[in-house]
Amino acid sequence: MMIETRRNFHESLRRLEEQTLGGLDLVVEALDRAVEAVQFQDVELAQMVTADDDRIDGRYLEVHQGLLSLLARQAPVASDLRLVAALLHTVRSVERMGDQCADISKLIPLSGFEAPKDKEMLDAIARMGLLVRAEVLDSRSSFAERNVDVAGDLLRQDAEINSLNRAIFRRAVEIGDNPDLREWGMFMVLVARALERIGDNAIEIAEQTVFVVSGLFREFPDLPNTAQGKLGE
């Protein structure tokens, strides 16, 4: 009958992981609201998202501090050490994702107060939002379950996101001839870019999952039209 040793340490580590992954839930919330705000040109909702980013930043600081403290006091090694390193990367990604959502919502009041509509554009944005949402949730479960296969699947999702990004860019160029829509269109391009960045961060979290499990740090191979490709053709 073995007594479990270092209970406090493992308990603390587990809690920090929970907090980090919980940060992803906060991100999803912010993402949903930001996309909705874009759909309906809802300035108030947008301001809520911007304000709530403080929560995500706070979460980042808390987890970061906790991890440093754990490193100093517990001298983690082997799988514990890899987890701590991965969490440091992951929580940073969480923080960045929160910033992206805040960026999106800051764009809305700038893009005018009437609801302009280009249905095609809005549909693309909405679809992109859903895909990114799914990607973020998948990265969360991949990390939580240490599931490397789900991590791999994210690449496929990311490809679709990237092609939507390009489509939105093309659409913005198309509607650019219409002076009423031109400015709004450019802001939508920036929104799409922010969404695409959120997706990139999700991919990085998946890479951390691979690291925790195998100890190998491998960037997911460059597919054509991958995250590395950005707006290039």
Next chain:
Amino acid sequence: MNVTDSSRSETTATVSGHEVVAEHLNAYYGAFHAVLDVTVTFPANEVTAIIGPSGCGKSTLVRCINRMHEEVPGARAEGSITLDGHDIYDPAIDVTTVRRVIGMVFQKPNPFPTMSIFDNVAAGLRLAGAKRGRDLHDRVEQALVAVGLWDEVKDRLGRPGIGLSGGQQQRLCIARTVAVEPEVILMDEPCSALDPVGTLRIEELIDELKSRYTIVIVTHNMQQAARVANSTVFMLDGELVEHGPTAEIFTQPKDERTERYVTGKFG
């Protein structure tokens, strides 16, 4: 993950070193099988740490290397241990020679209480017959310099060895071991009886000594093994479970049991 072993670049610049190889080593205390079929190489001019829970056989393994294991009534060892390819259990060689060439430092510092600092360091030289006079004095000074004690004791070489602090006494014992110019130094938990500062000084010393000797250190302090050793051996219940570069053992051990031990998931 690329782990560079900085000591390897040092080796080529230093004196050619001496390697100890154990092959299918089995050690017994009477009927009790303490070391089970262990095969391991201790590379020249490197520090190899042996870690594992109490009773795992690490002290026994190390005492087979300088043949002190056989001093225990009822104890015996089977298998082979070679130093640079020469079998140390060869009946043609004198066991006391083995111990002069493979020195040992113990957990509790044990300077000879009736001897002065100088006499302690000279003990191995004098009592083995040869040295005297100027030559002896030089050898003693060299040894004390090598362990970083010379400046602290050069004005009181005639004072009793046991008058020094714990950390100094341990360094004195290391000087005594080093004075007879061994090729390998075995250390059985050398810092267990010392305070943290004394421990760190010994660790610095070990780092310096490895350029001239091959060092094997048994320690129950994993962090010490992590700090001090080029490679680490993990033993459990008499068996060698895993052996690899220290950085690897502590970031990505291959064996589940090693993982559990170093992360402290069992004591």
Next chain:
Amino acid sequence: MATAPPEANVLLRKTAGTRRRRAVSRAVDVVCTVAALAAVAVLLLVIASVAVKGAPALSLRLLTENPKVSPFGGNTGGIANSIVGSVILVVIASVIAVPMGVMVAIYTTEFAPPKVATGIRFALDILTGIPTIVIGVFIFSVLVVGAHQSGWAGAIALAIVELPVVARSDQEVLALVPRALHEAGVALGLKRWRIVLRVILPTAAGGLITGAVLGVARVAGETAPLIFTTSVFSNLGLTTNPSAALPNIPVTILSLSESPSPKDHAQAWAAALVLIVFVLLLSVTARAVHERSRAKLRG
């Protein structure tokens, strides 16, 4: 009767039976102290009566002159020859017993297999317990029968008594030398005997001296072994040749006390005083050396 409220200060609270336990504790204290005092008192009484009875007859003449039998009976001289004789006997006995004791001790602690060591220790313990008169008779039968009494016989008998005392004490002392010192020597590649000679013995030196002194103190006053081996003296002058029987203090005390002359009795007391003083000095010296060597080992 109102019961007192429980004491608020936990430290002052008395539990049930406290008073009784305190009484028992004090009683045990008293009994032990009385016993200790009694033991010391006995020692003081012995020394005191010997001193009181012996002091009057103690004089330089007693210590430096040989006995002279007066025509009226009794010894009008001194006991110088007995003192010299005793010293010779004890010295010879110690020259035999002390080195042997040290070597036996070294053998059992360093070289003997455990079972053999235990056997030797047991044998020495039995030897310590053999009544000295038996040893005296034994030596008588071996060395005196068919020959004559001699100082050698007496010294050998004393040596047999002294040997186990020295050996056992030395064994204890050598066993106290930390194993770590052995290990250090072995790990340095030193030969066994070198380690014993240059490390173990010097470390145990104080204790070994104590062992020797204890042995000497033990046999200085032994009477029975000497009665059968060196109690018939050919002359009353100073003899130093051990091939003849040597006069010695214990036997002299015996013969003086059996004499009809009260002067002789007084001399017997004086001789006893000399003996006690000698043994006391040895014991005190042994203690002092022992303490000093222990302090050195502690560093």
